[in-house]
Amino acid sequence: MIKVGIVGGTGYTGVELLRLLARHPEVKLTAVTSRKEEGMPVAEMYPSLRGWVDIAFSDPAKADLKQCDVVFFATPNGIAMSQAQALLDAGVKVIDLAADYRIKDVSTWEHWYGMQHASPGLIAEAVYGLPEINREQIRQARLIANPGCYPTAVQLGFLPLIEAGIIDTSHLIADCKSGVSGAGRKAEVHALFAEAGDNFKAYGVAGHRHLPEIRQGLARVAGHEVGLTFVPHLTPLIRGIHATLYARLNKPADIQALYEQRYANEQFVDVLPAGSHPETRSVRGANVCRIAVHQPQGGDTVVILSVIDNLVKGAAGQALQNMNILFGLDERAGLDVVPLLP
Template sequence: MIEVGIVGGTGYTGMELLRLLAGHPQVRVRAITSRGNAGTAVDDMFPSLRGHLDLQFTAPDAETLGRCDLVFFATPNGTAMQMVPELLEAGTRVVDLGADFRLKDLPTWSQWYGMEHACPDVVEQAVYGLPELNREAIRGARVVANPGCYPTAVILGYLPLLEQKLVDASFLVADCKSGVSGAGRKAQVHTLLCEANENFKAYGAPGHRHLPEIRQGLAQIQGSDVGLTFVPHLVPMTRGMQGTLYARLTGQANLQELYERRYAAESFVDVLPPGSHPETRTVRGTNMCRIAVHRPADGDTALVLSVIDNLTKGAASQAVQNMNLMLGLEETAGLQQIAVLP
């Protein structure tokens, strides 16, 4: 049985990790940490897990975590980089759901996250954890940087077009919407019910910290820098995310066939039939990304619709997918949930 630990288990992504790992056939959660809730039973905080996990939150302890096969960090940015080097020395593998190891350019990372990086050497060896792009590198990784939610939806949406050099990579537009849970579980005015309900707004238009991450991923596919306009929006729903992606075509191809062929072997990317419009509710609580591709009026614009659950494929379930790859397990293990409707 694989033993794992979770650092920072009281947020939405930590809760989703617990839910998924509790149902994983080959994994046991050895430790889950929270400085502020040490001694509290997990099922007291998350009653939905009653009968599935008999654990208490504990203070982070490197010795205990170092006895795990793998540790997940579901912590604020800047936390994982303080503990990861010691865990690596102990032979423990790491999946960080925060942003500490996502960006390879450290001055850019410091600009967006407002601090100096504590372990640049670990950044160099970390693998960006988008399996559909970096599967083989993830298998051998000791540290995986789990992608952000917006980057997951956007990169998967653009990937086939950029691989085949079919679009003008200097002018890409990603118009994205996310449910309120993407802001995390902490109390904030803009996520209060009376503020977010019956409201719709853009944010981060001058610049969002996921922008350099998305550009980095797209540049890896393209083989050169890309020009991307990225505008996120907050929508009054709990979870779910859609990327509406635009690109100017420069080559000829049957876009439907292109996407179906590229993702035919991917368990967690579903290319919908021609003319479809994916819905966020069809991926709720799953590790699935559903994609539809259009060419409006047979013009020169490729329009891609990409939907995921921001808490699962955009965070926790993708982290479990990465864990499965890193530890030599079946990639789909523990990730076969069907979305709950309505």
């Protein structure tokens, strides 16, 4: 059994990770930390886990995380970077669900996240955990930077077009919508029901933290810098991301066949039949990205529709998928979940 620890188990990403790990056949949950909730049974905070998770939150300073095989950081940005090195030195694998190791350029990271990086020496070693691109590197990793939710939906959507070299990568557009759980489990005015309910708005148009992560990922595939306009929106949903992506073709191609072939062997990317319009509710609770491709009026503009559950394929599910790869397990272990409907 794989001994698993979770640092920061009280947020939405943490409870989603617990939900998935609780039914994983090869996992023994060893520690779930929270300074504030030390001693409280996890199932007392999250009754949905009654009968599935029977341990209590522990103080991270007292939890023996070095006895784990892998530790997940489901924490705010800036926490993993101060604790990862000690765990790696003890032979523990680390999967960070925050952004501490996603961006390779330290100065870029510090600019967007507004703090000094505590362990810049680990950034080069960290493997970006998007399995559909980096599966072989993930197998050999000690430290995995789990991708962000928007970056997952956008990169999976654009990936086949960029790999094929058939679009103008200087003018890409990502028009994205997210549910409020993406903001985390904290009290903020914009996420109050009376503020977010029955409302729809763009935010971060001048610049969002996920922009450099998306650009970095797409540039690696393209082999050069890309031009990307990324506009996120907040919707009155709890879960879900819908990314509408636009690109201009520079040569004719069978786009539907391209996507079907690229993702034919990917268990967690579902290319829908031509003419489809994926819905966020079709992926609720599941570790899957559903994609549909369109070429309106047969013109040279390609429209890609990409939907994920921001807490699963956009966070905890992808982290578990990375753990399965890391330990040589079936990638579906713990993730063979049917989406919830309605």
